[in-house]
Amino acid sequence: MRDARGEVKRPIGLRLWLSGGWLALLVLAALCAPLIAPNDPLMQDLFLGRMPPFWMDGAEPGFWLGTDSLGRDVLSRILYGARLALIVALVAGTLTCLVGATLGLIAGYYRGWPDRIISRFVDIWMAFPPVLFAILLIAVLGPGLMSIIIAIVVIDWTRFARVIRAEAMTQGAMDYVASAQVAGRTRFGTMLTEILPNVLPTIVALLTLEMGVAVIVEAILSFVNLSISTDSPTWGGMIAEGRTSVHQAWWVLVFPLITLFLTVLSFSQLGEGLKDRFDPVLR
Amino acid sequence: MMYEVRDLRLSFPDMAHKPLIGAAPRLEVLKGLSFDVPKGAVLGIVGGSGSGKSTLGRAMLRLLEPTGGTISFDGTDITHMGEDQLRGMRKRFQMIFQDPMSSLNPRRRVGGIIAGPLRLQGLDGLTGRVDEALDMVGLPRGFAQRYPHELSGGQRQRVGIARAIALRPDFILADEIVSGLDVSSQAQVLNLLGELVRDLGLTLAFISHDLSVIRRLCDRVLVLHHGEVVEEGATAALFDAPQAAYTRELLGAIPLPDPHQTWG
Amino acid sequence: MSGYLSIRNLTVRLKGGAMILRDVSLTVRAGQVHGLVGESGAGKSMIGKAVLGTLPRALEVVSGQIILDGTDLQTLDPKERRRRIGASAALIPQDPLTALNPSKRIGPQITRRLVDILGWPKIAAEARALELLEEVHIPDPARVMRSYPHELSGGMRQRILIASAFAAEPKLIIADEPTTALDVTVQKQILRLISEMQSRHDTALLFVTHDLGVVSKVCDTLSVLYAGKVVEEANMHRFFMRPIHPYSAALLAATPTYTDPTGSLTPVPQTVIDGVEREVAEHDMRAAP
Numbered sequence: 001m002r003d004a005r006g007e008v009k010r011p012i013g014l015r016l017w018l019s020g021g022w023l024a025l026l027v028l029a030a031l032c033a034p035l036i037a038p039n040d041p042l043m044q045d046l047f048l049g050r051m052p053p054f055w056m057d058g059a060e061p062g063f064w065l066g067t068d069s070l071g072r073d074v075l076s077r078i079l080y081g082a083r084l085a086l087i088v089a090l091v092a093g094t095l096t097c098l099v100g101a102t103l104g105l106i107a108g109y110y111r112g113w114p115d116r117i118i119s120r121f122v123d124i125w126m127a128f129p130p131v132l133f134a135i136l137l138i139a140v141l142g143p144g145l146m147s148i149i150i151a152i153v154v155i156d157w158t159r160f161a162r163v164i165r166a167e168a169m170t171q172g173a174m175d176y177v178a179s180a181q182v183a184g185r186t187r188f189g190t191m192l193t194e195i196l197p198n199v200l201p202t203i204v205a206l207l208t209l210e211m212g213v214a215v216i217v218e219a220i221l222s223f224v225n226l227s228i229s230t231d232s233p234t235w236g237g238m239i240a241e242g243r244t245s246v247h248q249a250w251w252v253l254v255f256p257l258i259t260l261f262l263t264v265l266s267f268s269q270l271g272e273g274l275k276d277r278f279d280p281v282l283r
Numbered sequence: 284m285m286y287e288v289r290d291l292r293l294s295f296p297d298m299a300h301k302p303l304i305g306a307a308p309r310l311e312v313l314k315g316l317s318f319d320v321p322k323g324a325v326l327g328i329v330g331g332s333g334s335g336k337s338t339l340g341r342a343m344l345r346l347l348e349p350t351g352g353t354i355s356f357d358g359t360d361i362t363h364m365g366e367d368q369l370r371g372m373r374k375r376f377q378m379i380f381q382d383p384m385s386s387l388n389p390r391r392r393v394g395g396i397i398a399g400p401l402r403l404q405g406l407d408g409l410t411g412r413v414d415e416a417l418d419m420v421g422l423p424r425g426f427a428q429r430y431p432h433e434l435s436g437g438q439r440q441r442v443g444i445a446r447a448i449a450l451r452p453d454f455i456l457a458d459e460i461v462s463g464l465d466v467s468s469q470a471q472v473l474n475l476l477g478e479l480v481r482d483l484g485l486t487l488a489f490i491s492h493d494l495s496v497i498r499r500l501c502d503r504v505l506v507l508h509h510g511e512v513v514e515e516g517a518t519a520a521l522f523d524a525p526q527a528a529y530t531r532e533l534l535g536a537i538p539l540p541d542p543h544q545t546w547g
Numbered sequence: 548m549s550g551y552l553s554i555r556n557l558t559v560r561l562k563g564g565a566m567i568l569r570d571v572s573l574t575v576r577a578g579q580v581h582g583l584v585g586e587s588g589a590g591k592s593m594i595g596k597a598v599l600g601t602l603p604r605a606l607e608v609v610s611g612q613i614i615l616d617g618t619d620l621q622t623l624d625p626k627e628r629r630r631r632i633g634a635s636a637a638l639i640p641q642d643p644l645t646a647l648n649p650s651k652r653i654g655p656q657i658t659r660r661l662v663d664i665l666g667w668p669k670i671a672a673e674a675r676a677l678e679l680l681e682e683v684h685i686p687d688p689a690r691v692m693r694s695y696p697h698e699l700s701g702g703m704r705q706r707i708l709i710a711s712a713f714a715a716e717p718k719l720i721i722a723d724e725p726t727t728a729l730d731v732t733v734q735k736q737i738l739r740l741i742s743e744m745q746s747r748h749d750t751a752l753l754f755v756t757h758d759l760g761v762v763s764k765v766c767d768t769l770s771v772l773y774a775g776k777v778v779e780e781a782n783m784h785r786f787f788m789r790p791i792h793p794y795s796a797a798l799l800a801a802t803p804t805y806t807d808p809t810g811s812l813t814p815v816p817q818t819v820i821d822g823v824e825r826e827v828a829e830h831d832m833r834a835a836p
Binding site: 331332371436454465466467469470471474492494495496497498499522532533534535536537538539540541542544546 | 586587640693701730731732734735738757758759760761762763764783787794797798799801803804805806807809811812813814
Binding site: 174180185197 | 308341344346356366369370371373374376377379380381386387388389390399400403404446450
């Protein structure tokens with residue numbers, strides 16, 4: 001007889017495989033970029049400007065995805081761009097998660113005055129338009145990798161705080177939390193041993209989602225030219241440059257755009273998939 | 284006396300009616316309750332929704348802090364005792380919860396759930412104690428490896444009982460522990476609880492909305508209505524000759540499985 | 548004699564999996580109340596859902612007939628089936644808290660079905676709603692029509708759901724554990740109200756409950772279910788005097804009764820469970836191709 005649970009599981013597995021596979025590929029590409037990139041991502045050669053990708057007429061051998069208007073290799077730039085994108089995703093995502101989830105957990109479980117203070121902060125924070133806020137921050141901090149990461153954490157911790165607070169409140173009302181108290185566990189101990197494991201799947205899902213958001217924010221900031229110095233290639237920067245010559249050389253815009261899209265999608269799908277994996281009731 | 288409760292009051296801020304500026308009005312849930320629980324007694328606490336019976340239970344275990352009156356447990360005043368001091372006493376009074384699904388952490392195995400309180404109280408020989416507790420509630424020892432969602436409702440409630448008795452407390456509070464169960468497992472869980480109370484010499488407070496269940500298990504009954512005690516007495520006397528109008532109304536409303544009952 | 552609702556050999560299963568209902572047959576006549584009793588997972592709610600065409604998507608009707616007023620619903624196309632069910636049957640749901648839309652006033656929630664599905668003029672529907680609210684003993688019905696659900700108590704909301712179930716004069720009402728969420732004192736009032744409305748309107752009523760006490764107060768006939776199989780079908784008085792099936796008798800003995808503290812609450816013996824499990828297994832053997 002067929003197992004009903006097995007049937008439910010299959011799409012989750014496929015989703016995990018595809019998104020995890022793409023991200024693994026990206027990590028590998030980022031790590032080995034100097035080894036596998038066919039060209040120097042920064043090398044300009046105006047004679048090789050706007051060469052089309054390999055399958056089109058007039059393609060130059062060795063430049064698989066074509067070149068931009070300055071003759072730089074698109075594939076190599078995407079590979080090097082992955083380094084920056086993944087560093088931002090990992091560091092900014094994790095820091096945002098740590099700050100936001102901790103505050104959310106405290107607010108949702110302890111309630112009372114800690115909750116009032118944190119919630120008020122979140123409300124005020126969310127009233128700022130995020131992208132403008134980021135641009136303002138970068139303008140103050142000056143462009144650079146650190147600034148981008150700080151900007152993302154400062155803007156996005158509220159996303160974690162809000163969701164985790166609500167989760168912690170729901171879990172806090174459950175009787176197993178009261179029963180931990182009856183057993184003599186401290187408030188803080190209850191939070192760590194009873195509440196945290198039960199909000200962990202949500203934290204994981206949000207974390208991977210946040211990594212995708214970090215990649216997007218970095219791209220947006222690069223797009224408006226507020227990111228890292230122009231000599232290291234970024235996807236956002238490539239998209240910005242490609243936009244100006246889209247009618248003559250669409251590939252300069254389209255390839256980094258596809259990479260960005262697939263990466264962000266993979267992060268969010270990985271989160272959903274992991275969330276289901278983590279849940280003992282669904283597992 | 285196991286418990287002496289005097290003029291117990293408890294109120295919550297009523298956020299729904301909080302004015303824009305200033306403090307929220309208080310919602311009185313317990314309005315001055317007084318009663319005793321003698322050692323070895325099985326006290327039934329009955330009332331409808333909103334009667335305050337669950338709040339009373341949580342105040343007796345000091346999961347909530349009363350806003351007035353006193354609660355003393357075995358001669359010690361615990362009304363405003365701090366969390367640190369309470370922790371030392373907690374193994375003496377335990378609780379079994381209404382919804383076994385929400386009172387058992389879904390991410391823990393049954394063994395871990397039962398061992399949790401034992402570990403916190405610094406007891407050793409955990410595996411032996413967990414096995415013993417499972418034996419006492421009539422569950423196979425292999426259940427220690429299972430997750431709560433793999434068990435039936437009746438089995439989950441047995442785990443809840445095992446967790447409470449594993450500490451060998453003096454007092455157990457059972458809050459509506461059979462209301463979510465089918466009648467067949469209801470009968471089993473009640474019989475089990477009755478036997479355990481007798482064998483271990485426990486004092487039990489049994490909160491329920493179901494007078495038929497109370498009649499079966501308890502030797503004293505406390506009837507609550509809108510946060511006040513409307514009647515208290517020995518079970519047989521209270522059922523034979525209910526004094527308060529509310530008790531009579533409650534009794535008269537129970538649909539007995541008998542087509543000849545005069546039910547108005 | 549055939550009834551207003553006849554279910555014949557209804558078999559429902561999880562698509563590609565477990566059996567939910569096994570060969571269920573029962574009849575509900577106009578003006579009569581038929582109880583469906585069983586423990587959780589016995590499939591009693593699924594019968595009502597199958598009749599109303601609201602079975603969860605994961606379930607499928609394998610075989611059997613659901614005959615409503617002489618027509619087998621299974622032979623109709625989905626649109627016609629929905630129309631017929633909408634015109635002649637209604638549901639009193641279990642949970643009065645979630646069955647009403649919290650963001651809409653009571654009035655439109657009662658009249659919507661009359662106006663949208665049955666095409667009544669709005670004024671007539673409103674007049675009918677007022678009349679019904681009065682019939683279910685709601686004080687100041689005009690004010691209640693303008694209220695939102697959260698402004699009313701649980702008992703009051705259940706009265707409104709009863710009123711709206713009877714609104715279009717359905718010939719069949721399915722009540723799915725309608726008083727389980729209520730206090731006993733309120734339950735008594737609501738059960739009386741349901742009986743009163745049912746007999747006044749001469750409705751056929753299918754009453755789903757786990758509580759044998761409730762059955763003895765409102766039903767004329769009943770079916771006892773175990774694992775989706777009817778183990779006993781009986782006249783109410785006969786059932787409580789002399790239950791025939793050992794499982795029925797055990798269920799009755801397990802029901803708490805304050806007038807008989809020592810005799811009631813007897814756990815269902817394992818031999819009885821084994822016996823009824825064997826019957827189910829034998830049934831499946833016969834049904835298997």
